[in-house]
Amino acid sequence: MAGPSTTPVRVLPRTPSLGRTYVRSLLAPRDGDALDLPRRSVEVRDVRADAGRLAAFARLCGFPLRAELPLPFPHLIGFGLQVDLLVREPFPFRLLGLVHVRQEFEQQRPLGADERLDVRVRATGLRPHRRGATVDLVTEVRPAGQDGEPVWRGLSRYLARGVTFPGTPAPAPAPLPAPEGPGALWRLPADLGRRFAGVSGDVNPLHLSALTAKALGFRRALAHGVWTASHSLAALGGPPPAAARFAVEFAAPVLLPSTVVHVVAERELAGRPGWSTAVRSRDGSRLHLTGRLEAL
Amino acid sequence: MSVPADPAAAPVPEGRLPRRAAILGGNRTPFARAGGRYAEASAQDLLVAAIDGLVARFGLAGEQLGEVVAGAVLKHSRDLNLTREAVLSTALSPRTPTYDVAQACGTGLEAAVLLANKIALGQVESGIAGGTDSASDAPIAVDDGLRRVLLALQRARTPQQRLAALSRFRPRQVVPATPRVTEPRTGLSMGEHAARTALQWHVSREDQDLLALESHRHLAEAYERGFFDDLLTPYLGLRRDDNLRPDTSLEKLAKLRPVFGRDEEGPATMTAGNSTPLTDGAAVVLLASDAWAAEHRLDVLAHLVDAQTAAVDHVRAGEGLLTAPVFAVPELLRRNGWTFDDLDLVEIHEAFASTVLATTAAWEDEEFCRTRLGLDGALGTIDRKKLNVVGSSLATGHPFAATGARILASTAKLLAERGGGRALISICAAGGQGIAALVEAP
Known part of the structure; x- marks a missing residue:
């Protein structure tokens, strides 16, 4: 093996x-x-x-x-x-x-x-x-x-x-549960992608400016998914369990600048503590991210 | 309708609280000289780190405590809920209430006294008290003139008003205002004030250097024997206070040039070696009722017996800025019927070596004690063998608001190690204030 x-x-x-x-x-x-x-x-x-x-x-x-x-x-x-x-x-x-x-x-x-x-x-x-x-x-x-x-x-x-790959696509896995209800407002500035690029080193033009994002087919710059995921985790408050997994699925990209809504729900999984999170557009029409933190 | 006070109402018996708060332990970050290892950490980060370590050591994850009380001296205006925001980042239950306190360098001990009093009154059963400060991440504000222009601009409704507000703008206002360690009413730095007091009490350079040397020696010995193993959690690669100089000597200290008191009429004796440096760090103590401690199977190290604050008139009467504890301690001892002979340990915060020496000199001075403290004679002499036995601020450094909790946790552990005894803690603070507390083994 x-x-x-x-x-x-x-x-x-x-x-x-x-x-x-x-x-x-x-x-x-x-x-x-x-x-x-x-x-x-x-x-x-x-x-x-x-x-x-x-x-x-x-x-x-x-x-x-x-x-x-x-x-x-x-x-x-x-x-x-x-x-x-x-x-x-x-x-x-x-x-x-x-x-x-x-x-x-x-x-x-x-x-x-x-x-x-x-x-x-x-x-x-x-x-x-x-x-x-x-x-x-x-x-x-x-x-x-x-x-x-x-x-x-x-x-x-x-x-x-657009890549063709032999075989039948597996049925989409069950999506992570997206908690509903009122949440916290995140006001995301236009330069968030640039600031995260400065920290992460990921200088992907999609995140840097509206102009560079337009060149790749988007109207405005996109928030970096790893930032959105990390901020979702940070928003849970205290440190995660010592042994833990945080999984997120990215849906629609977050255009910058924008105000989005973050929702958290405590959700036990198999008797262990766990939290579900979701990031949506302010009017609730678009889902940007779902995440789940669980203790291992 | 108000009811007149009843003059026959029984007075509260002096020095007797309904019950005493127990000190169960403490935790702090190692202290770092400003601009060094913790340069990127905020006061809030440091407080989170100190509480995190305490939570881990005492198994408090998910626990809803009675309250958490802390503060910072160098505080950003955005940190109005500093302690609350810190607690929300720890493993404590988010349902633990908090509040911030500020009493300059007395903050950490004052926080513990406030919490202990609530425990004594039965208002809470458990809590954490402490303080945090980052001299590296100090707030910088816009120039006050610019601030007034901006506020006027915000209020302005007409173009004329806007123009009037803008006309008060001056280019020099773009230079931001950094916080200064000067007294607002005297314009003197704390060190310059302390230098005046040192001259007044004839505190010699040699005695100051010797006290600084002992502070470093005592702290180094305490680290060597593992005293801080359960009082400190490593942070950002630091395992010990990086101001500690285990190999310093009287010769090395004697070579340093005086930095304070050079404008005074008299010898300048205060150097960087016998003054505390600007430091970053946080410290917390865990306090509870005896019943809560027993329920959680935690040992009681000591009890907080009583506390006293005092303030001097450093502005008009010329009293020493850092001498308020000189007045707080005798009142505290009197109220509890203790004398220096009853004390097994004495902790006097080493803001400057000269502060400690001027304080003890005042208590030894018969005339001062008679005329200023209203005593029959000298308060007494502090046995140097009982003084700051595991080092103090000269060696550890002094993140202002953290010092009180550092001293309280160390003192409680020292008493527990001895298996009994009584201790006095005395801390001077900016603004001519001071706080003292008595601690006793259970």
Whole structure:
């Protein structure tokens, strides 16, 4: 059986700079003939959260600056590797235009803000979708130098629209329950995408300005899904359970600037504490995000 | 219709509260010199970290406490509900009520006294008290002239009024106002005030340096023997107070140049070594009734017996800005029938080494005690072996509002370690104020 230890790994000396990788993605488009995923994973070793970036992320998303990393934070370290995998490995889809449809953050225990970590990203789960095909980029985080089960795991599911992939699309999984009722108003400023790009390094033009978003077919800039997900989690208040999973599904994108509504409901799952969240447009007509936090 | 007070109503017996609040433990972040390890953390982040650690140590996740009381000296105007917002980010039940208090450097201890009094009266059974401060993340306000222009602009209804408001704008108003540690009514910094008091009480440079050295030695020893293992939670990579200099010496301290009192007529003796630095950090204590502690199977370290505040006239009478505890302590002891001989531990907050030494000198001065404190003779001498035995603010640093809770938690633990005894805590504060408290092992 092919476990993580038998998968070939390309180790990067440091987390890649995203600006350059994006340019590369624009200049070298994929031919899209081969629908195979890269077999290699990419990894950075012995890294830790940059203190300034961590503080900026916490401030922007509404987390207090704790001794432990906010549950979504390792995704930011892994995101550079995701982009590197998409651009430098033989990946079947172009980076620009991929739609983030689902994100999971999962920890077996909270990671220390100054803990040294190995971060690895691999691609898996290429499957047909009614609007194209989806692929899962899985980020695994382990204490530096340790093998075994990851202590943190992230799953980012991206949709490549218009791709034809052999097979019948699996029936859509049961959507996460979206709580109803009155919620909190979030007034999102026009520069939110730029500010999150400054923290995350994700300089995807979709989030930077109305002009760059228009070039990609949107009326205005979009809020970054990882920001919306992180802010939803931060809005739950206290720290998540020590072992926890936060899963979100992205529906309609949030255009900037805008005012949206965030709803939370406490919902036990199999006797364990859990919370459901949803982000909707102010008039309630559009669902932007549903999320579920559960203790493991 | 009002009812006249009944002159025959029984007075409250002095020094007797209905019941005493128990101190069950405490937690703090390590303290960091300003602009250092915690440069990116807000006062609220620090308070969350201190409460988080306390919640973890005492198994309080999901617990609805009677109340949480805390404050900060350097406070942003947006932080009007600082403690409430902090609690909502902790694992405590969001149904735990809170309030903010402010008494300059007395904030942490005053918060504990307020909570202890509510526990004594049976109004709450449990709670957390403390304080937090970040000198790194200090608020910066717009120039007051600009603020007035903006407010007038907001009120203006006609173009003429708007123009009139704008005409009061001056380019220099764009420079923001940063908070200063100067007394509004004297224009002097706290250090300059303390230097005057040091001269008045003939406090020598050598004695100040020696007290600073002992503070560092005591704190280093306390860390070595693990005293702080259950009083502190590491934060952002810091495990100990980074102001601590275990290897400092009298020679090193003697080399430092005086920074305060250089304009006074007399020797300038106060240096960066015998004054506290600007510091970031937060500290909290867990207080409860004995019954709540027993229900939760938690040990009582000590009880908060009584407390007293005082203030001096530093503006018109020229009394030492930081000498209010000189007046609070004798009244507190008298009311409870205690003397210095009854004390096993004495904690005097080391705002400056000279503050501690001027305070003890005043209590040893027969004439001062007779004329100013109304005593028959000198209040007495503090045995240096009982003073600040695990170090104090000169070594740990002094995030203003956090200091009271730091001292209270350490004192309660010291009494529990001894298996009995009585302690006095004395803290001076800006504005010519001070607060003192008595603590006793159960």
